Amino acid sequence: MNDIIEIQGITKRYSKLTALSQVTLSVPQGSVFGLIGPDGAGKTTLYQILTTLLNPDEGTATVAGLDVVKDFRRLRTVIGYMPEKFSLYPDLTVSENLQFFASLFGVGVNENFDLIAPIFGQLEKFPGRMAGALSGGMKQKLALSCALIHRPSVLLLDEPTTGVDAVSRSEFWDMLAQLKEKGITILVSTSYMDEAERCDRIALINKGKILDVDTPQELIKGLDKNLYNASASDMYPLLEALRRLPGVDDCYTFGATLHVATRDGFNPAEAILDLRRQGLADARIYPAKGNIEDLFIKLAKNDG
């Protein structure tokens, strides 16, 4: 598979703060590529470089073979960008917004309507409603429609699901899967770790550095080993006790339970006995299924 986005050693500084440091990344054509990291990791800066809004201080990047600095004007026609906030004109109606963004790229709404039809479907019921009066999920669909109206080959989505309810989020990922079927490469960033598993490949980014890149399955492989769930009625004393136990690397809350990352040779049965001696009578420790969040915590911890 060809790489449609190639990023080579990109560094970007804002006065003293280094937003991106030597980022190297390639995104295969026709994939859904996830950029996973917490707020402030540098995701938005990377998007601004790829969309030619910012120039990198060091390094080069190409999208569809076009350099982000030299060929920026041509590059702008092949990308569709959806910024972090749903950037629409709140005082224009649904159809006016769509028409306006289509005209910016010199295309008519009908030319590529087949591409956005599944997404725009729910919005067609109220074309005359002001975009500002739409719900979060609807705004997101309209923003995505506007980003797609010129049939870009690469779709750059910066935290598209922030502030959207769980049902709409799930629908949104279904839409991305459909777009991928039509051959559009999608680079999507998120701070929701559970969304990472819906990507073909993901890059973990923290403090401006890429920590790891692989398929989600590959990344979490091997995590299950040495990872345990722990629970008790008194969670906080349990957390403190576990952190003191020998053989425990890290312990953090994970949903309703605790996740315990341990070194090789950790024996859960012994640990339970130990905890019970400390007064945590109902303490339980059992193997856990690791996911991206566990990996991220592990990598971020190693990175310091």
Place this chain on the structure above:
Amino acid sequence: MSTIFQSLIKKEVLHLVRDFRTVTVVLVMPVVLLLLFGFAISTEVNNVNVAVVVERHTDETRQAIDRLRANPYFTFCGIATHSEVEELLRKGKVDAAVVLRTENGKLTHQIIVDASNTTMAQTSTAYIESVISNSSAGVPVVANTLYNPQLKSAYHFVPGIMGMIFILICAMMTSVSIVSEKETGTMNLLLVSPVRPRTIILGKLVPYFLLSCIILTLVLALSYTVLGLPFSASVVNVVWVTILYIVLALSLGLLISTIASTQVAALLVSGVMFMIPVVLLSGMIFPVENMPLPLQWLSCIIPARWYISAMRVLMIQQLPVGYVLTEVSVLLGMTLAVLALAIKKFNAKK
């Protein structure tokens, strides 16, 4: 290209039309300001209450009193004695008193005036002087007020108000509208599209330019009808110099929008940077010639100063454009400089 430009304009017009309140304010404000300054707020002195002290009645004193009575600017409050005058002034019953005295067969006079209001005192003294001394002075002084024979303050204020309205509306509206696109993030989408920055800028400026032209028509129509400014062919010069000034104001708005990052900041910058200097330093209210030198120098960088002074020549004196070449070339230079700087800053990538 033209279709992109058209849809940018169409979008901007939709923004304006839907923001009904702002458009109303923008169209009503000039009218209200013009009428306020033209009628209500004026430096003309009317209804000056005058008392007269006469030591010995003669034909001449009688004539002087008759002239005062007949003059529409004065309200004659009767004849008082020396001792009463001070009391009347203190109580505010009269604004001025004239003491008429006949010495060696010649009429002399003294004017006592309440100077707690300086403008009132100066103007009424001058009026009384001209009314009384009509015949008695040895050397007659003939004052000939050119261009504004009735000394109407509307003549004085209309150019000033135009100078203020255009810089406020054009600079404020363009900067706020561009900055609001920065705030919602749509500016980034415009910049990421293949549309050239200069097309985006023009798409922003043209609708506000057209709106300003509507305001200009409104202001001129009011000035020449309701306020009774003298109408002549020189209105053509008034229009094109104003259009130059509007372009300058729009460029200033564009420049502000590249500096300010929020709508509130844009409002503050255009309000503080333009409103206060325009009102205080442009010569709209206070003559530039009376200011201390450093302030006079400062006033040179205020566009409204040049515009207002050009407008006084073109609108009131109705002289040909040759008399305002300095003003027009300064305005033109400022426009080019500001526009170039604004476009450069707008294009600059971080």
